[in-house]
Amino acid sequence: METAKATMLLWSGWWLFGVSLFVFVVVTVARRSGWLTRKPKYTYPPVCKGLPFLGSALEFGKNPLEFLQSCRKQYGDVFTVVLPGRRMTFIFASTEQVRKYFFNGPSSLISFTAGVEPFTCRIFGMSKKDFSLAHRSLLTTLRSELGAKNIPQLAHRLINYYLDNFRSLWGKKNERDASELLLKTLSDASLRVVFGDEFANASPSLLNDFVVFDEWFELAATPLLPHFLLRPFVTSRRRLLDTIAANWKYTKNAPIYKLTEAYGNEGNVPSLLFTALWATWSNASSASFWTLIYILADEKVKYKVLAEVEKASPLLLSSKTELSAEWIFSNLPYVSYCVSETLRLCASVVDIRKVLADMEFGEFTIRQGDYLCISPAVAHREDSMFSQSENFVPDRFQKQGAHPNAVFDKDLFTFGGGFYKCPGQLFAMVELVLFIALAFYLYDIQLVDPVPKLKETQAVGIKKPSASCRIYYQWKRRLAGME
Ligand code: HEM
Secondary structure (H helix, E strand, O other): OOOHHEEEEEEEEHHHHHHHHHHHHHHHHHHOOOOOOOOOOOOOOEEEEOOOOOEEEHHHHHHHHHHHHHHHHHOOOEEEEEOEEEEEEEEEOOOHHHHHHHHOOOOOEEEEEHHHHHHHHHHHOOOHHHHHHHHHHHHHHHHHHHHHHHHHHHHHHHHHHHHHHHHHHHOOOOEHHHHHHHHHHHHHHHHHHOOOOOHHHHHHHHHHHHHHHHHHHHHOOOOOOOHHHOHHHHHHHHHHHHHHHHHHHHHHHOOOOOHHHHHHHHHHHHHHHEEEHHHHHHHHHHHHHHHHHHOOOOOHHHHHHHHHHHHHHHHOOOOOOOOOHHHHHHHHHHHHHHHHHHHHHOOOEEEEEEEEEEOOOEEEOOOOOEEEEHHHHHHOOOOOOOOOOOOOOOHHHHOOOOOOHHHHHHHHOOOOOOOHOOOOOOHHHHHHHHHHHHHHHHHHEEEEOOOEEEOOOOOOOOEEEOOOOOEEEEEEOOOOOOO
16 A cells, blocks of 8 residues: 555656656747747737627717727727727827828728728718729819819808898897807808809708708718618608709809719719718808807907907908908908817817728737727817817917918818818818808807707717707898898
């Protein structure tokens, strides 16, 4: 018995010695060859925890801005948000890095066209092939039609349509929901300028259908969600496409007609103009709403605006003034700062590109097929970049100068950037600055309701208000035709 025990002990001793020796040899060889210390080839960004199938859809859908801010605290400056049918990898970096990697990244790695395809094709009905072939020339055409050389003529036309709308829509005095009133005022003027009078007159139902379409837009862009479940969206889209198909030939004398010529494919022209209509309308009226409301909510800001428009508006209204972009921004600098500051605060939560091949970003590899995303809304709330970042402080742009290029080509991402930057940027700025100047020159305006919050659930585009907000206005000056 004793001998058997001794033999077992001896064997287990040898066995332990053998195993330890083996482990020692393997670890030493692995260390020497760098096998244990080498980083894995691919380090993918952390993925935000979510639910099976739904990923982070519920949290992201409830309040995308807050969700991204909390993910950033938890996971750092690069992380992936998984939604049904879509992986979105967010990067947060200095403005220089964002411009270098996101807006001006190599076209072999990052694509704007593929990034917006779910919208241009699934929502607006453009053919994938036609769109990617024509995209660059469409963009160049629109940029030139709405560019600096045409601004004097476009600005005079905008002013005339604003005056028409002050007469017919606003009247002498009233209490109205500001969002609805400004939507009608700006949409009518921009439609008449960009698409032409004849098209606007032939399409009276356009705005009502557009409002329904726009309300459902984000939900309809969700991958895997069948559109037949979204009846109001399908109906309004059909009606919009039918109206555009019936009337687009009336755009012949308007800037947008050049786009149809550049496209050269009659079959898909309605979808193309539908995309352009959405771009023209979807952001500008919300931007005008917030600029007006923020100015009204701050007596000091309002006082400065009034002083400036009193001085500049007689010249603005003179047919002799050449209304170049430089003239407008240098004669209305403070109003321009107010518009830029609004566009900082209300910017889109998400801007998007598609990753075409695995790409390196810092220590991470971002996967081919992911959507690469930045968040203008989060970036614009960096306290290190913008002191009192949640407050409306128009003076913060004074150092940079009133021309929008000085602001939007540097610190703000509201209009995107790189080759695919919004082609309507200059036109939109002129549209907003002129509207604010004329409204405050012609009317005494006061807030009736408290300033509403930004709509929390919205992820794309200039934020809409979460509640209605009434203004009371009374004319200060007589407009011809307004007795
Ligand atoms: C406050 C108003 C506006 C804002 C904030 C805005 C913002 C943007 C942004 C962020 C993009 C995408 C750029 C990128 O991701 O790099 C874009 C694209 C575009 N915008 Fe604007 N925009 C505004 C007004 C306008 C207006 C008034 C027009 C036309 C009259 C317009 C026409 C377009 C078009 C056609 C595109 C698509 C360009 C493409 O497909 O490459 N936008 N806009």
